[in-house]
Amino acid sequence: MIGGxxxxxxxxxPVPLAGIGVTLHRIGPNAAGAxxxxxxxxxxxxxFRLAADSTSMYLATxxxxxxxxFAPPTRLGEVAGxxxxxxx
Numbered sequence: 001m002i003g004g005x006x007x008x009x010x011x012x013x014p015v016p017l018a019g020i021g022v023t024l025h026r027i028g029p030n031a032a033g034a035x036x037x038x039x040x041x042x043x044x045x046x047x048f049r050l051a052a053d054s055t056s057m058y059l060a061t062x063x064x065x066x067x068x069x070f071a072p073p074t075r076l077g078e079v080a081g082x083x084x085x086x087x088x
Contacts, residue, residue: 003047004071004083006040006062016044017087020062024048027073028056052076060085 002024007014023037040046046060053076060071064087071083 001047001049002058002060002074002076002083003045004060004085005044006046006064006069006085006087007044008064008087014086016040016042017064018042018044020044020064020087022046022060022062022085024050025059025061026053026056027059028053050076062087064088 006017006020006022008017018040020040021037022040023034025033026035036048038046038048057073057075059073060083062069062085069085069087071085074083
């Protein structure tokens, strides 16, 4: 499982964004590319459920106002696969 939250950074602090498209990319030893996509829920959260592949890294991306934002890459099993994507 790889999940997290999309938030917009504002002066008063981060604000969760609902309905934002998030795409999950796999970067493996033999291939790389988008493997799944979904929209954030009312709390700005997203969860991708997938089979473990310890040879690959995963990267979640979100588009906001025409700009792509990236979460830090993660491997399944690292820090529960939680990612925060901060947009501006």
